[in-house]
Amino acid sequence: MGNHETAEDGPTRSSRRTFLTASAAATAAAVATPLAAAPAAAATTAPPGPGRPARPQRPGRELTALLREIDRRRIEATVRRLAAFGTRHTLSSQTDPVRGIGAARDWIHAQLSGYAAASGGRMSVELQSYVQQPASRIPTATTITNVVATLRGDVTPERVYVITGHYDSRATDVMDAVSDAPGADDDASGVAVVMELARVLSTRRTEATIVLAAVAAEEQGLYGSAYLASQLKAAGVDVQAMFSNDIVGSSTADDGTRDPRTVRLFAEGVPTAETPAEASVRQSVGGENDSPSRQLARFVTDVAENSATGMDVRVIYRRDRYLRGSDHISFLREGWPAGRFTEPNEDFAHQHQDVRVVDGVQYGDLPEFCDFDFITRVARVNAATLWSLAQAPGTPKNVTVVTTNLTNDTTLRWQRGPEPDLAGYEVVWRETTADQWQKVLPVGDVTEVTIDLSKDNVFFGVRAVDRAGHRSPVAFPKPGS
Template identity: 75%
Template structure:
């Protein structure tokens, strides 16, 4: 396709008026048939939706609720996993949990043919908020190295430390089944299933410590990545994903919330000025990541609906994804649809014939398995697709009613080309897709003043990257 191939404005707008609600794909040239990258999405799904392929479906079927239950019960059996609890007791405390996770991850890595390595990422935290004495904090990190683009990294985490009602109580039982053995179980089960497979990019499976005391483990890990210049293109934390039952007894077993920030935590003054001049408050890298999650995981293969929440996290609280946002990495948090505060962060006790505490008995292991499938669909597709396009810009040197987009070409050997996406500024999801071929420049006969544009990469297998939101450039 020629580099300056355009789309007729009148034809596009007419098509939008009659077919946008059905998720129609806009043609790449005026008068052409609809450019369909696979089957058109069903009504109610974004135009950018990606159906799962055969290999992904096979992977998701291997995720086992029984293995997830085994992990949750094993972690709860250590009594407490408080960051300040014993590090050398073989049966109780955070040290025992650390060693158990490390040993199990090593078992998974043994099946990888050398592609997966496991490390204990450890440092001594000096006295600080909620850390009264020097304390060793250890993350267990399993890295599945990509075979095509190993420098491109995707991270999934859960925190294995727990707490009682008193955040400084390192002695009382704090089984932490939902918060957050459930998230660690998601990470470990994905590491088991993916260890035997080859990915194009690198996936990091992390069980981190120090979250309840102040995100210490995650901040150390994110800082290490930043110092090394690691290209972390997405990070997800799974924190409190163990139950679909709210504190009033209502259930929502097929929904998981995904918290994704708008204005980036690490936004510079220059970036803020650009955003304020053109909009894009709903187009941060984390919001594009959230759209990608819905594109690949809101389907029959996962059995789940992803409820995207346009906030960094819940009121008064924060998860390990914040540590990555602080370093400028795209990140988001998975959590259950409604928390049961009667059991969360409660000391284990019986009152009025009722048992309280964050115990495995209050977890829904089939639900955790479905959350793991959501994560699996997202991570697998990210790791097999091209990376998010870089250098995406809208050229603004001239006043015109068309839009010229440019971007940098990726270096993936299986790169097939690119797609331009667009939507009305009031739409939350991308509504139109234009195939533009293997080029780094495209002109659309629509005004950049009226709609939002984006660019995504496509490989020969049909896997699409997350969307890159272009910035103005003269």
């Protein structure tokens, strides 16, 4: 390694062969020690050039202890309690202490408040309400209430990660607020994940802020999550990731097929909030598979697909399933990266079915059809993801790849993050036909680096690393100067 002239200075052949700038080389050792990890299978042959194979992050001691605390019995008890409210339809009673969405709301609030009491003041819980005027699936003015627990970070609290499950339910007729609609799988399972994470995280310190929310009115049209997202947007909150847990209760399809060790993660390509001009740039330079949500999905597989969670994460490259959509869409619309966790196979014979017995066969979204071991593993995937995000530096911002000169090397620039324990950065890249990052190169605590590898042939990204070895999600560069 040695000095490296910029393209504008007219680099010589020998200087252009240098992999890093001098400033990067001087500090690369600060982030040169990776977390212990097992090798990951590459989709294609790794590209040539500097760097080492990219490998997944393994859970450290703190995360391993956290994952062990996730309690299957508590998750089952939560699902059964929510189903016992009879219906949690958005238009059901908000004042009945036993049945309806109001009773469920108050119980969730009480449980989360109990967890917050053990947090030493770091966790707060609120009932976030507004009145939705008549709209699609809302025939009369209706109060919609989210139950929101916020675990404030100690280091960079302005950086926020959000997880939700929706506590409303529905019968076959989406406007039927009277019939039983226990909603065990859809979506008491997701709420149970959120509540169990609130419990185990409440006694721990995180660097960034985590918002754990049970949102309402998803079945009527994502109203609760849209309000939560709009409130965060209006407050100028830096939401760097959001996950919806929706229908995570079972691994069995309606034909009996089981896949108990896989959870699907839906992640869109071209961002929902991207302007036509931005989409045109993306299509012209590549990166159709490199939206912030896709980078987030790669991060999930990097930190949560391991023996500690017991799960494989099957990333689905689309926004959501056909004809349906979950609460992550509300956050995508605000321009934030988001994804939806859901079970690998759906049992449509039990989803949104009125509770009844036909020819001796019981139907309905009942707890009896849930797999509580499966939900527990999904909770561990969420916990590994949130903990790793909240303890790592934030995703690098303003990352650009210099495209003002015709060269066979690549210059990347970015903005330095504010974290006090920031050690530096890593550049990652992959073949354009590969879906996962294949090579990684520590470059130190710098904001610019030049690598002797053509930007025409591979896709590059940049991620931050702290002194403990925690790594951020990757930021994909935009063309710039």
